[in-house]
Amino acid sequence: MLFSDLTEEKWKALRRGWYVGNDGFLGKSRVRLGRRLRPAKRDSHSGGARKEQWRLAAEQMLREALDALQLAEADLDEMGKEAPEKKVIAWWLRKRTTMSLACISDRLRMGHPATVSHAVSQAKRGGNRGLERLKREVERLERPVQ
Numbered sequence: 001m002l003f004s005d006l007t008e009e010k011w012k013a014l015r016r017g018w019y020v021g022n023d024g025f026l027g028k029s030r031v032r033l034g035r036r037l038r039p040a041k042r043d044s045h046s047g048g049a050r051k052e053q054w055r056l057a058a059e060q061m062l063r064e065a066l067d068a069l070q071l072a073e074a075d076l077d078e079m080g081k082e083a084p085e086k087k088v089i090a091w092w093l094r095k096r097t098t099m100s101l102a103c104i105s106d107r108l109r110m111g112h113p114a115t116v117s118h119a120v121s122q123a124k125r126g127g128n129r130g131l132e133r134l135k136r137e138v139e140r141l142e143r144p145v146q
Contacts, residue, residue, distance in 0.1 A: 054097065054098050054099075057097065058093060058097040058098075058099045058103075061092070061093060061096055061097060061141075062089065062093065062107060064141050065088075065089045065092055065093070065138050065141065066089070068137050068138050068140065068141055069085050069088070069089070069134060069137055069138065071085060076108055076109050077109060079109075081109070081110045081111045081115055082110075082115065082119065084128075084130050084131055084134055085134060086108045086109075086110055086119065087119035087120075087122055087123050087131060087134075088123055088131060088134040088135050088137075088138055089108060089138065090104050090108055090110065090116045090119045090120055090123070091119065091120045091123030091124060091135070092135075092138045092139075094116075094120045096142075100113070101113035101114075101116045101117055104116045123135060
């Protein structure tokens, strides 16, 4: 089979590292194929897989933020929609993930997504000592451990 006869599906498999042959074959193939073996654009992965990866990462970040603020998931039910801790976690999740306002609202039990939007704006704006203190606690998660 000629390289020009490969279908797009076969190219995807090659780009992801699946090939048949020894290292010499791989080296020759890379030379022959040139640019075609460069990593695909980010949007070449299926939307479902990408969304699931981001959802899992966002869930992990939520757990880390709760731990940083010494909260349990169940505490979210007891807190008001506009609790400072929820505002800071919402701000941090929006800053670090692709979670939608609706998703954050649902996970943090903040009611309408507009509540999240307002909370994120408040946390961004700063000036509130309580929010600033909580932000520092959560931002420590971004620094590498020394």
